[in-house]
Amino acid sequence: MNVPIRKPKTTSGTRSESVYAGLRRAIIEQALMPGDKLPEDIIGDRFGVSRTIVRAALARLHAEGLIDLQPNKGATIAQPSLSEAQDIFETRMCLERQVIARLIEKVTDRDIERLEQHVALEMKANAHDGPAAIRLAGEFHILLAALSGNGVLARYVNEVVSRCSLILALYSRPHSSDCSINEHQQIIDALRARDGRTAIDAMDHHLQAVTDRALLSSNSEKHRDIRSILDRYAS
Amino acid sequence: MNVPIRKPKTTSGTRSESVYAGLRRAIIEQALMPGDKLPEDIIGDRFGVSRTIVRAALARLHAEGLIDLQPNKGATIAQPSLSEAQDIFETRMCLERQVIARLIEKVTDRDIERLEQHVALEMKANAHDGPAAIRLAGEFHILLAALSGNGVLARYVNEVVSRCSLILALYSRPHSSDCSINEHQQIIDALRARDGRTAIDAMDHHLQAVTDRALLSSNSEKHRDIRSILDRYAS
DNA sequence: GTATACATTAATGCATACAATCTTCGAGAT
DNA sequence: ATCTCGAAGATTGTATGCATTAATGTATAC
DSSP: OOSOOOOOOSSSSHHHHHHHHHHHHHHHTTSSOTTOEEOHHHHHHHHTOOHHHHHHHHHHHHHTTSEEEETTTEEEEOOOOHHHHHHHHHHHHHHHHHHHHHHHHHOOHHHHHHHHHHHHHHHHHHHHTOTHHHHHHHHHHHHHHHHTTOHHHHHHHHHHHHHHHHHHHHHOOOOOOHHHHHHHHHHHHHHHTTOHHHHHHHHHHHHHHHHHHHHTTTTSTTOOOHHHHHHHHHO | OOOOOSOSSSOTTHHHHHHHHHHHHHHHTTSSOTTOEEOHHHHHHHHTOOHHHHHHHHHHHHHTTSEEEETTTEEEEOOOOHHHHHHHHHHHHHHHHHHHHHHHHHOOHHHHHHHHHHHHHHHHHHHHTOTHHHHHHHHHHHHHHHHTTOHHHHHHHHHHHHHHHHHHHHHOOOOOOHHHHHHHHHHHHHHHTTOHHHHHHHHHHHHHHHHHHHHTTTTSTTOOOHHHHHHHHHO
């Protein structure tokens, strides 16, 4: 055997991959909302594949906590409880602190440049107020984790950040992301200066702000969990 | 065709679950070694299910990093590289520190008792030197994570601990786990005393010991990655 | 008028058939 | 003998059909 060129180590064929990617993007951009049903044949029709492929994609989304999968009842966009939301935020903070700790040691000028470019993208998307703004805000953190060089860490950050989109959709009111972008810039600045203390503080503050925006406004009636609503109207 | 042991009546979803659980245990107990191939037909025969079910189980194992899945070539037990191994250990330490931090706050006497019982199990399994000893050593950490009450954290700890079994199988020599058990006991003692500093130190020391046993003995020719061997004979 | 039982519909659970792809092995040429 | 090409076998990729289950609609009994 010659030099091993690592091929894409993802799951089977690129077909379930594209269904997975499409659904994931729809969820993260909040085109599909928590509680929405995901019938296999409808998805299969839209993507031009059979239910077999769709099921593989759904299984993966389920493994990542983005959808619920009830036996004989099918898939729905996950509705994290407040308790789960707190678990996710706590774990996310734990993981992202480690990301920052690694980046302080090894971040390069080229990395900084990519981060700056990303924030520029965020600002542009924010100006047009497109659905991509939400996604890009999360992808900033995913990019940070990827640049940390620890693939395992990066995968977990990817998951918790994605699930945070669900939490925001459920519990938060429509938010202007301007402050998020400023905070992202602060993190970059601290990384550039190799100032670990400030970088971690900035990340902590940023995540705390996101958490508060999500969980403290949970009085908002935005979520679609009918049961908890009906409970209040049943008596 | 072999006789399907599974009863055909019970609502499925449990079926791929049992295939997943069986394969996972075989991997963690090192009955299946890194690099081994996992043909869908053979697995399906042994478990008395069709390839459809097997593929679901394999997809889940892949999502958890226990098997590699190459397109058109099937599944093999994952062979983490040294780099991946380091990533896993680093992430594991990050996560388990958080587990300890939580437990210091909320661990109950009943929790302590369950942990003590588990260590007793470990000692017994170690005496008989059965394949369960390896698994139980890991499950101590999974139990800790479960008791922490953060389900997300628990899931990630479960994954990294499981993957550590792979790393040990690849790079470590057969180890006596006695010291591990002693270290587990130290962690319990520190938790009982609500001594956070000591508990975290004990966990750090324990994981560092495991890491060293795994990675520093990587000169051992035990692993099956032909390339790294050839590299030393090619020049 | 209400509630229970039954029929209908729709969706998922699963196995299997077939297609696409990789692997192996042998024949023929150099 | 070695290399190349190719055909046969083996394994995975995908679609589809049938069985099973949940959800819904309807009728009948009280």
